[in-house]
Amino acid sequence: MASVRLITINARGLNTPVKRRMALTDAHSQGGDIVFVQETHFRADSAPTLSSPHYPSSYVSNYTVSKSRGVAILLGRHVPFVYESHVTDPGGRFLFLKGTLGLSRCTLVNIYLPNRNQCQTLRSILTKLSRYSEGIVICGGDFNVHLDTPGEGNPASCKPDPSLRRRFLQLLHSQQLVDGWRVLHPHGRDFTFFSSAAGSYSRLDTFLISHHGLHLLQSATIKPITWSDHAPVHLVLTLPTVPERDRTWRLNETLLKDTMNRTDIDTAISDYFSNNLTPDVSLPMVWEAHKCVLRGKFIQIGARLKRLRTGQIKDLLRNIHTLETSHKLDTFKELTLQRAALNDLLTSNTLRSLQITKLKYYTQGDRCGRLLANAVRQRHMTTYIPKIRRADGSIAHSSPDISTAFLSYYKSLYNLNDTPPPSEAIGNYLRDSYDSTISRETREALDAPFTMEELALAVKSMKSGKSPGPDGFTMGYYKTFLPSLGPHFLQAFNSLDERSTIPQSALLATITLIPKPDKDHTLVPNYRPISLINTDVKLFAKLLATRLNPLLPALIHPDQSGFVTSREARDNTIRTINLIHRAQTQGLPTIFLSVDAEKAFDRVEWHYLFGVLRHIGFGSKWMAWIHALYSSPTARIRINGTHSTPFGIRNGTRQGCPLSPLLFVLALEPFMQRVRDNDNIQGFRLPFHHYKISAYADDVLFTLTDPIKSLPHVLTELRTFQALSNFLINDSKSEAMGVGVTAEVYHALTEICPFQWTRNSLRYLGTTLTRSPRDLFAANYTPLLNTTLSELRKWHKPHISWLGRINYLKMTVLPKFLYVFQAVPVKIPRDYFRELKSGFLKFIWGTTCPRIPYGDLTRPRDKGGLGLPHLESYYQAALLTRICDWSVSPPVKLWVALEQFAFQVPIASVPWQLAPIRTLISSLDHPTAPQLLRLWREVRSRPDLSPDISPLYPVSHNPDFPPGRQRSFLDIDSDGPYLHIARCYTEKALSPLSLLTPRSVHTPLEHYKYSQLTHFVTRLTSALPLRSTLTVFETLCTMDPPPTHVLSSLYTLLLSSSQPRLPSYVIKWHNELPEPISEEDWGKFFQSINTPP
Structure with missing residues (x-):
């Protein structure tokens, strides 16, 4: 049975930040759940914010004429109150707030009566209240009426008007309102105000409560007068239908900042382990x-x-x-x-x-x-769940019933099968579908004990500030005391084997629920579960994931791009765009089927997962570590401040665990391999690959070119996989789009499967893939622009400076555009970026004129700018990253092989060609390749990109050199798909024929071809110089594997090459200073001001 503490206090003005902070801090320190404040003295047109993290919801009623009067009601973040509506008073005398407290309808009322005509004002307020209120009325306020007679507590020297008190009480009686403090203290003597002028005590402040709610009264007290001239009055109500909140401990990381505290803890750690390490x-x-x-x-x-x-x-x-x-x-x-x-x-x-x-x-x-x-951040919805719909359709209102409904749902979700699938069936399935294994050396390396270096790297990579698990220890604890804890941590987890397990309390997780936006929040599935696991278990899983991660590219086919090093979501979307274009150009009937897996990570069958790991060949030690994590995990659900009873988990990869996504893609890979090997499922069969299926984790996309024949076999494979792994498709959220499919075929397909069939577009990985590539821009970029500009126009955060607004654009707006730039790399008109630029400047400067040139705003901070995102340069950088992918030989990404069909020459040579585009490309209507090549021709002459003639310039497969396109041209080792000119040069001169083809005797034909090469190179270098060294961009393109952060590196190159070396304001400084500052000194200055101390 929970209780709620209400506080009422006359603040006598809260216009200063000091007093507001003092009032909010005092209310929280006194345990106030709902706070009634009178005399806030806010003006209605310029009221400050009266809220804090502890009181995120506040409702105020301010006087519209002057800084006087004013009342407010503050709701604590954990109060089980569901807001419905409120009524304010232009005179700042009252505030009504209607809603549900626990399971009871109630109306919260805050009243501040004047010094005169109290009863007349109260009568008017109570008349309005009677027409508005529902349920129990709880009224706190300063009534400016002596509520006690001399016999009840007033000293004899104080002579209040007895008729005023009598009329006041009659008004309360007419509305069946009772003085809560006097009910619990019928003979008590206490006061809330002392008048130094009159030298008298009085009790002016109290809580009034409906007569039928008196059974909820638990206590009422008057506290000492502190920061105000009125004493706060506390009223504690019992909520029979609301259980008491469960208190959980969480490490206060501020304790770790004190040296003496750290020394005490370090000593306690050493003493504990020295005294308790026993056999x-x-x-x-x-x-x-x-x-x-x-x-x-x-x-x-x-x-x-x-x-x-x-x-x-x-x-x-x-x-x-x-x-x-x-x-x-x-x-x-x-x-x-x-x-x-x-x-x-x-x-x-x-x-x-x-x-x-x-x-x-x-x-x-x-x-x-x-x-x-x-x-x-937008104000979050309250974490309080007032009601939920049970499985039978009835509504649960009480917290225990709500907790039971969630517990039933998640208990069934994490315990799907009472009887696991037969091991023999799993083994047969894997033998028929999956042939990837690891070597003995790799197995031994995985089974080796973890080292202190690995632990230090894992601790460093884990983010601080995350919510801990049930044990309350945060990552800051392990980072601070790693030297003392590390050896014991490694001893404990390295000792795990087939006979030992992790203690069950360590595997307990707390599930918190976050409501999904724009959903019906009375339905259990419309809450997103977040599992909080203990930090030490998460750290152990991070060690396992760090070892496993480098093996995934060899174990997981490139069709799967999720959670595998060097693979991205854009690989799947670019691939699909190319396949849609190919289906159109070839006139091949094709369906693109995006299936939605229901709770995919939560449903993974453990027996199947362990079977996959054993089939791959993981060693006994590694399997013991995995079994330890999945031996006996439990979870409890936190709802409305209480925890459900813990329940066991028997399926699913654990949320919040760094190892979970890697295990999931390993579990899904056998299914994807079976689809690839099934000859009855047809996709695009090309020399390099048969394009049937792609996935980003559980977002699976099928590409089926013979849909009538292929689709039933796909459904059969899905059902077979579901029987072994619990993988379940949500038909209502799965979408299919046909390209070149007749109406008769469409009708037949809808009879085969109940997916959502669309005509013109398909939602996949956050993008809209259209049947016509010409519609990709309108389907993806136009809505993003409109949404962004609308959000910027609605901005209502005047306390954020223009510098903060720039960083807001970097944090919130830029990532959205970067993803679409990479995932849908189509042509964007210049007007699009001009409109974005205009919107950004209006957002930063408001109605005032810009005070800093746009060029200086977009400069990097270490170059004297403010780092405002230059979205056009980011778009160009996003496109140019694909040139790095083109240049890798052989191609790693499967979409590169598809784009090769758009060119008449090897795609790796395309960026370095100088021939006209029309001689290189075979399909000018290709959705992605031509615009990239045109952009590259526009910007390649910049110094750090590829000016003049690149050392990577092709000699073979070059339209400007027809002899080089012959297969028999000079047998020179090319070390790649084409012969580049640097291979033919030695110390800035064309290499002699004897070095190019090291044979003792050369035929006349070879001499002739060498003369052709000499003539071509001479004519070529007479127009443009030939560089002997690679530029920064060319170096990035030739690195295998490509480095990380390629996009940001290209953005920096593009931005620096399009802007002056120094910002514009440097010229003004030079005009003011007696001696100009050198460019080198300016650079040092910019670096120093952006280097943290």
């Missing part, structure tokens, strides 16, 4: 138990620091309470001194907190990072 206790159990001991140590340190931090405040509060409850005038002087001391202390703490906050926002608020992300 009779397993090493994994010793490791797991150390977290219990260290958790207690951290709690002890935190409690000690809290006592030091709050001890003086508690002493002052204790003294103030003693003096206040005496209610004597002769103690007023001492009481005033104590209050002043407390107020000075609270103000000092608040000022220090504000200074730290200002410093943090000044230094980091405008930078790309968590602060800016939190500042611009």
Whole structure:
């Protein structure tokens, strides 16, 4: 049974940041769940924000005339309150808030009555309330009426108007409202305000509650007067239908910043392991138990620091309470001194907190990072789930019933089969479909014990600031104490074998639920589960994933591009665009089927997964490590602050585990191989590959050229795979698009399978793939532009500076465009980028004129600019990355072989050719190749790209040199698909024939061909110089494998080659300075201001 604490207080003005921070901090420290504030003194047209992370929802009613009056209701982030509507008062006297508290309908009311005509004002307010309220009415406020008679507590010297009190109580009685404090303290004597002018105490503030809600009252107290001149009144209500929140411990990482704390913890770690490493206790159990001991140590340190931090405040509060409850005038002087001391202390703490906050926002608020992300993030929906629909269609409202509904769903999801598929059936399936194995040397390397170097690399690669698992230990703990923890961590996990397991408490996960946007949130499947696993288990899985990752390119076919090194989602979309174009040009009836796998990662059958791993040939030690992770995992669901009972998990790869995606693609690969090997499933059969199926993790796309024959066999393979692995297709979310398919075939296909059949487009990997390549731009880029500009126009964050807005564009807008630039590399008109540029500048500068030239804004920060994304250059860089893919020989990416059909020469030679485009390309209507080649011809003359004649310039397969296109031309080793001119040169001169073809005797025909080559090279170099060294871009293209961050490197090259060496404002500085600063010194200066201290 949970309880909710309500606080009402007259703030006497909250217009200063110090007082707002003090009020919010005090409300949280007192445990307020719902806070009623009177006299906020906000103007309606310029009200500041009254909210905090602890009180994200606030409702205010401000006076429209001046900075006076004003009331507010603040809702804590964990309050089980579901908002419905609210009513404000232009006079700033009242605020009504209607909704559901727990399972009970209620209306929260905040009232601030004037010093005169109280009953008249209250009567008007209660009349409006009677027409609006529903359920229990809970009203907090400052009523400016003496609520007690002398007999009930007022001193005899205080003579309030008895008729005012009587009329006030009659009004309450007419609405069946009761003074909550007086009900629980019928003979009590306490006050909320002291008038120094009148020298009298009075109780003006209280909570009123509906008569039929009195059974919910648990306690009512009046606290000491601190930062305001009114005392806060606390009212605690019992919520019978809401269970008590479960408290979970999480490491406070600020404790790790103190040197003395780190020393104490380091000593505790050493003492623990020196005292507890005994032969009779397993090493994994010793490791797991150390977290219990260290958790207690951290709690002890935190409690000690809290006592030091709050001890003086508690002493002052204790003294103030003693003096206040005496209610004597002769103690007023001492009481005033104590209050002043407390107020000075609270103000000092608040000022220090504000200074730290200002410093943090000044230094980091405008930078790309968590602060800016939190500042611009849309307000999240409340984590409270008020109701859910059960499987039988009925609605559950109480938290226990809601928890049971979710528990039933996820328990069945993670325990799909009572009887696992037969091992013999799994073995036969794998033997018939999958032939990839690992060597003995690789097996031994995988089974080797993990080293400290591997652990250090894994810890360094893990991100800090992530939510921990049930044990509460964050990554900061392991990063801080790695030297002390590392050896014991390795001992514990290296010791795992077939006979030992990880303790069950270590494998417990907490599932938190996030509502999916634009979905019906009364349905359980419309919540996205996020599994929080313990950090040490995640770290162990990271070690396994780091070892496994380099093996995946050899074990996983290039048809699968998800979670494999050097493969990207764009590989699949570019491939599909090429196949759609090929289907159109060849007039070949084809369907493109994108299947949606339902809960694919959560449904993986473990017996099948382990069968795949054994079939590949993983060693006993590696299999023992995997079995340890999957031996007996459990999970519990966190709903409305409570945890469900833990339940066992018997299928699925664990969310949040670095190893899970790698295991999933390994589990899916046998199915994809069976589709490739099935002759009844037809795709595009080309010399290099038979294009039938592609996937990015669980997003699978089939390309079927004989759909009537192929589709039934695809469905058969899916059913066979589902029986062994639990892989299930969601028919309602799977889409199919036909190209060149007749109406009769369409009708027959819809009878075969119940997928969503579309005519003109297909959604795949976040893009829209259209039947006509000419529609790709309108289907992908136009909606993205409209959405982006609409969001920028709706911007309502005036507290974010123009520097922060630039970084917002880098953090939020740029990634969306970068993905589409790479995934759908079609021609974009210049007007598109001009419109984006205009939208960016309006967003940054608002209605004012730009104060910095656009060129200086887009310069890199280390070159004197501000790093505003230049989207046209990013688009060009995204296209040019494909030249790097073209240049790899033999091609690694399967779409390169498809684009080869668009050219009459080897695709690797195309970027370095100088012949006219029409002589190189065979299909000018190709959706992706011609525009890339035209762009390349526009920009290649820039210094760092490929000016003049490249050393990679082709001699063979060159339209400008017809003899070189003959197969029998000079038998020279080319070391690739074509002979480049650098192979024919020695020290800036054409190599003699004896070096090109090292034979003792050359035929006259060879001498003739060599003369042809000499003549061609002489004529060629007379027009343009021949470089002997590769440029930066050419070096990138010749690297195998291609380096990481190619796109950012190309963007830097394009931007630097299109801008002056120094920003425009340098000229103004030179005009002002007596001596100009050299370009080298400017560069050092730009580097220094962008280097973190």
